[in-house]
Amino acid sequence: MSRTLKRSCRFCGVEFLAQRSTAKYCTHKHRIAYNRLDARIETLMNAALDYMWDINQLAKAHPHIAKKAATVMLTAERCISANREALGFVPVASNDSE
Numbered sequence: 001m002s003r004t005l006k007r008s009c010r011f012c013g014v015e016f017l018a019q020r021s022t023a024k025y026c027t028h029k030h031r032i033a034y035n036r037l038d039a040r041i042e043t044l045m046n047a048a049l050d051y052m053w054d055i056n057q058l059a060k061a062h063p064h065i066a067k068k069a070a071t072v073m074l075t076a077e078r079c080i081s082a083n084r085e086a087l088g089f090v091p092v093a094s095n096d097s098e
Contacts, residue, residue: 052076 007018011030016023025031052073059069 048076048080 005018005021005023006015007023008015009026009030010024012026014026016026055069055072055076059066
């Protein structure tokens, strides 16, 4: 006996009848597209962290460019912060009330 469940697609938000209890997407194309989106975000984050690490190492090796390197690092950090939702960051609760 097969049971169908009404679900909302994670990619497009359209409601569909799921044939399996683990279904999350209305079509296989949406599943693939959503998974690729996650992969792009992860790749972008890794590239940004690698870039920042490289700049840090360059500044340590060449102290005369440390001020420019700090400016570049601050700019990269601001770009990541400005796009944190698009990059997949989840807000973390702070303990500032103490």
